[in-house]
Amino acid sequence: MKLSQARRDFYRRKAREEGYRSRAAYKLIELVKKYGLIRPGDYVIDFGCAPGGWLQVASKYVGSKGKVFGFDIKAVEIGLPNVFTYVLDVSLPNALDVVKECVLSEVNVVLSDISPNISGVWEVDHTKQIDLTLKVVDMLPHILKPGGHCLLKVFQGPYLDLVRSRLNSIFEEVYLTKPSASRKESSELYFVCLSYLG
Numbered sequence: 042m043k044l045s046q047a048r049r050d051f052y053r054r055k056a057r058e059e060g061y062r063s064r065a066a067y068k069l070i071e072l073v074k075k076y077g078l079i080r081p082g083d084y085v086i087d088f089g090c091a092p093g094g095w096l097q098v099a100s101k102y103v104g105s106k107g108k109v110f111g112f113d114i115k116a117v118e119i120g121l122p123n124v125f126t127y128v129l130d131v132s133l134p135n136a137l138d139v140v141k142e143c144v145l146s147e148v149n150v151v152l153s154d155i156s157p158n159i160s161g162v163w164e165v166d167h168t169k170q171i172d173l174t175l176k177v178v179d180m181l182p183h184i185l186k187p188g189g190h191c192l193l194k195v196f197q198g199p200y201l202d203l204v205r206s207r208l209n210s211i212f213e214e215v216y217l218t219k220p221s222a223s224r225k226e227s228s229e230l231y232f233v234c235l236s237y238l239g
Contacts, residue, residue, distance in 0.1 A: 064222055069099070086140070110124075148184060155170070
């Protein structure tokens with residue numbers, strides 16, 4: 042068994058044992074611990090929230106005084122008192138209006154684990170994924186409080202620097218990282234963005 046396969050199986054098994062819906066939960070746990078992304082009482086938006094692993098993690102970190110709002114093109118039932126989920130396609134023109142209607146205030150943290158339906162054609166998948174991520178970045182001025190944080194999944198490729206330059210202009214600190222729960226052969230990376238300038 043390859044090392045990457047063993048690591049994947051380890052996180053999958055761990056997720057099952059600890060009651061998380063996906064091993065992606067451990068990516069968020071690692072990054073929250075390292076960068077202090079989510080605090081008790083925070084309001085958090087999670088785009089691309091299915092199957093709900095990140096919602097479970099965020100719910101624990103925000104506690105009873107915080108709230109987590111999940112959006113995805115698939116319906117997600119999670120059964121946690123501080124988590125609210127909605128069906129949304131971020132590429133639709135009215136997506137921002139829908140988010141503002143559901144959330145009603147600016148939030149402390151925006152998470153995005155959005156991915157398109159994978160075609161297997163790398164250039165197409167990279168372009169589509171970056172496009173979805175930029176749709177989320179476009180919403181930030183309307184939904185994220187000054188001083189707030191953001192975590193965005195991106196696929197490696199030529200448009201990565203476009204996202205980086207956008208983020209560098211609106212956050213005090215921007216880091217590009219790959220959590221240990223990510224598959225080694227996967228092209229996914231994460232931008233950790235701290236202290237939104239507003």
